[in-house]
Amino acid sequence: MKLSTKGRYAVTAMMDLAIHDRDGPVTLADISNCQGISLSYLEQLFAKLRQTGLVEGVRGPGGGYRLGKPANQISVADIVVAVDESIDSTRCKGNLDCNKGERCLTHHLWNDLSNRLYDFLDGISLSEFIKDPEVRKISRRMDSTASRIANMFPPVSKAS
Numbered sequence: 001m002k003l004s005t006k007g008r009y010a011v012t013a014m015m016d017l018a019i020h021d022r023d024g025p026v027t028l029a030d031i032s033n034c035q036g037i038s039l040s041y042l043e044q045l046f047a048k049l050r051q052t053g054l055v056e057g058v059r060g061p062g063g064g065y066r067l068g069k070p071a072n073q074i075s076v077a078d079i080v081v082a083v084d085e086s087i088d089s090t091r092c093k094g095n096l097d098c099n100k101g102e103r104c105l106t107h108h109l110w111n112d113l114s115n116r117l118y119d120f121l122d123g124i125s126l127s128e129f130i131k132d133p134e135v136r137k138i139s140r141r142m143d144s145t146a147s148r149i150a151n152m153f154p155p156v157s158k159a160s
Contacts (some may be wrong), residue, residue, distance in 0.1 A: 007085035008011055009037050017055065018071045018126040019139050025064030039066045052082040066118050071130060077122035087121065089114045 004152060013031050020026045028046060032039040047066060049055045053068045067074065090110040091098045098104035129135050 004085060006045065006083050007080045009035075009041065010049065010079050010083040010085070011076055012068075013037060013042055013045060014049070014054065014074070014126060015129055015135070016064060016139075018067060018074075018130055019136075021067050021071070025058040025062065025066050027064040030064070048083045049079070052078075054078060054082055067126075070127070072125050072127035074117060074126045075122045076124045076126075077118055086119045087114055089117065 012035050014030050016035055017026050020030075028039055031037065032042055042141045046055060048066075050057060052066075054074055055065045056064070056068045057065055077087065086093070090107060091104065092107070095104045096107065098107055
């Protein structure tokens with residue numbers, strides 16, 4: 001099993017959202033600037049996260065996204081699965097047809113790994129990360145850097 005950028009970016013974006021959720025809705029542009037993830041890619045990921053209820057959109061001035069449920073009720077596995085990322089390590093994707101239509105010699109091993117990996121990720125909630133001092137330190141540094149960059153390149157207003 002290899003976690004693609006889709007799963008990694010979704011977890012990173014949800015971490016950023018969870019850390020800043022108490023301050024109100026967070027825009028995808030803020031997450032994009034802070035985490036270095038393409039805005040269009042975030043839009044695709046958040047469409048899937050919204051469909052599964054992990055995030056909810058807030059419209060209007062000051063709008064953005066917020067967690068769809070408390071951070072302690074959202075696991076890393078929830079996020080990975082929501083964006084259609086596979087946690088399956090078997091070659092046959094669990095179909096038991098890895099070796100010419102039959103189960104291969106090591107199917108049970110890879111299936112067990114998949115189950116353990118899922119259980120491991122399912123046992124880690126966003127709230128655990130929020131409490132981690134190292135994560136908080138990194139978040140403050142990234143927020144500061146993103147703020148400095150945003151001030152260097154303010155939005156250009158369009159003339160009427």
